[in-house]
Amino acid sequence: MKQARYIIAPILVFFSTLIYAQSGWFWQNPLPQGNHLYDIESLTGLTISVGSDGTILSSTGSGWQIRDAGVENYLFSISMKGVHVWVSGSDGTMLHNSDGVGYLWEEQTTGVDKQLRSVFFLNDNIGWSVGEQETILKTTDGGNNWDILYTNGSQHYFEVFFHDDNNGWLCGAAGSNGVIKKTTNGGTTWQNSIIPASRMNGMHFADMNFGCAVGNGGAIFRTTNGGTDWSLATSNTSQDLKAVYLKTNGEGWAVGYEGTIIFTSDFGATWNTQTSPSYNNLNAIYGNWVVGEGGTILHTTNGGTNWEKSFIGFSNWLTEIDFVNNSIGYTSGLGGKVYRTEDGGYTWDELSVGSSLDLYAIDFKEWQGLTGAGYTVGEANGLEFTVYRTTDGGGTWLDKSFTIPGVSNASNIYNCYRMLGTNFIVGRYGLIARTTDGGDNWDIQKLPQQSFDLWGIDFESENVGWVCGSSGTILKTTTKGDEWFSQNPDNVSNFRSIYFADLQHGWVVGVGGIIYRTTDGGYNWTKTTPNVTFERLNSVYFADQNIGWICGASGTILRSTNGGVDWYIQESGTDNELTSLSFTETGVGWISGRFGTILHTDDGGGGLSVNSFWKNYLNLSLADPGETTDDMDVIVDPELLNSFSLSGISVVLDTILHSNVTDLAILLSHNGLTDTLVVQPTNAGSNFIGCTLTDASSVPVDESQPPFTGIYKPHSPLSVFSGIDPNGIWTLKIIDLMSGNTGTLEAWGLKLYFDTPSDVKSDYSSIPNNYEVYQNFPNPFNPNTTIKWQQPETGLVNLKIYDVLGRELTTLVNEELSPGKHEVVFDASRFSSGIYFYQLKAGKYIETKKMVLIK
Structure with missing residues (x-):
């Protein structure tokens, strides 16, 4: 069994008015956090919920606290017995806690690397876990040792439930169908109870006889004789159902997609809809608690007559964020949503634009000292290209939408850029338009009839600017948009964002992890190879010629300190799509994303x-x-x-x-x-x-x-x-x-x-006869370790750090060195515990070694 990993102190307290100094990127919306939650359970005053990216939340009744078990795997399921808590997850993860507050966690060895979708303990010692490819595990000593009963099949199991040492059930998927199985000998053998036409996602039993299993398309199967027979109940919903909970008095609830909550009072024979305050997909229910996508937590105190949100904030898909100073910021989103903060992002107020159309961009630059003037643009509305303008900080919005003669169908506007007296918009089919009178009139510089879409825009001076989009498109103007000419680096990339730190140094990023940089105003572009990531990159920003950030899909945040020559991955703490960056100072920034994600940093995301x-x-x-x-x-x-x-x-x-x-x-x-x-x-x-x-x-x-x-x-x-x-x-x-x-x-x-610099220290007192890379010391380490090597000849030396998936994180050395012995210190304070690799290349010599970071 692995040794227990001690967590850090709680970094955020739900419903607290205190603001803690935090390092790296941390949540500002929703609170306590916005990762997907997959399960929740409560026992003797302690409630725990788990989710994606290693998320663990605990509450003893006074609010939610974020816990850190030192893993970034998806956590799917919880089982609580007495003071003991077990959590199962991806890659065979099994965590255990016994301190009564969810503070200190240890990782147990399961012997498998499969997704463990459900864990269930009957008492302090006996438990089971099931997952993908028919994986079934059992322990009789509290998880210190797990026996593999089955693995490597074609079915996938999503939930397991036991009534006693012998009698248990599981449900899951068998191809496009579902599966419900029963055991009467503690899991040694299993028999099919029924093969439903829909995959079965969750199950629960009130006692030895009454139970329900729920699945896709609103399917609910119920049994009254311990699973010997199952019958299809009428759920009154067609939404996929993810979880069910039954009480011994016959009351129960099932939850699922688009905020679905249904209620039964007769052990699942009949079901009625209850009103949900959320439209997010709901993944789990236990007692009077429900959790789901985007950090959704719901709670009821009256049997579901009223369900209340037990989290702070909003969970709309946010498309762009823009701060005009360290206090005032705005964010736009789908469904016509615009929010404003006056305290640096700690609280947000919804503004009324007067439209339910999707908004794709927002821009409030502090030109003329007017922090209240800005634009938001978005989804086409019939013949109209959608534009709204405000001059009072979003209190009122003026509809500045327009039509183009001869264009029968308007197209989406994806971005806007506000300058002193002039404002630009770009969009689908290559649209570029400009206004010099606050949006009353629009000069169409490129009709929306091109073979490419435009997503990004940036101006570095009053006259010089760039736009970027699909088909490798980069256009530049030196005449304030009167004329545009091509600077395409290729003809295939789908670029989503472009940024210039000055008239010479610029960067463009896009789908598939593509990154280009230029040092001559866009006339020549250099592609970053190999890719740091293959995720879609949505936004790029540089504070100066050297320091910059990129954000994108799957929670990706990249940072460079050498003008984009090298990039390393920063921890975002989420897998949510990240859509936009906004910085007001070198280290002070915000990121927006899906499910209402707003992240903030005061130190450049860590390391500053x-x-x-x-x-x-x-x-x-x-x-x-x-x-x-x-x-x-x-x-x-x-x-x-x-x-x-x-x-x-x-x-x-x-x-x-x-x-x-x-x-x-x-x-x-x-x-x-x-x-x-x-x-x-x-x-x-x-x-x-x-x-x-x-x-x-x-x-x-x-x-x-x-x-x-x-x-x-x-x-x-x-x-x-x-x-x-x-x-x-x-x-x-x-x-x-x-x-x-x-x-x-x-x-x-x-x-x-x-x-943090990575300065090479060299010893030229003797010339080695051969190349050699030494094992880092100390190893394991926290957070600094020294990497040494020797080289017999002068040459370009490249030393890079990779994670266990082979993703390049940072470059420690990239310079020409003379013959001798060299060393450099690797500071891993911004990285999480785990296995890392360092690789040294010098001419034709390549050597890779493993090191372990334990925090």
């Missing part, structure tokens, strides 16, 4: 450390005209610099009071480097108040409208400071180029972002 430095109450008068400087002495913890290097910076101008900012140029200097932050903004006005300058913003400060309050992109990239020693004097210089307007510097600050 942030240090802030401030100077307040300066009241420093600005020379008029002339130069004014202020120095900040930065001292960073030496232990931090031993493991991290400076990877990004934000400058906070809070506050510069000046009556005409068009007079000003603002510079930042450190360690011999100078960056230009602001150069005489175009629009007249006064003051910088609460202004953050970061490469992560897409709103140029020089082109915006003062007063500057919010998050803006500086005149020149702050990435010039990446990698340098942050310690020492940082100088802010304010140059007033015109006389007649005076001002003061009241306060300013720096946010320094640190990431």
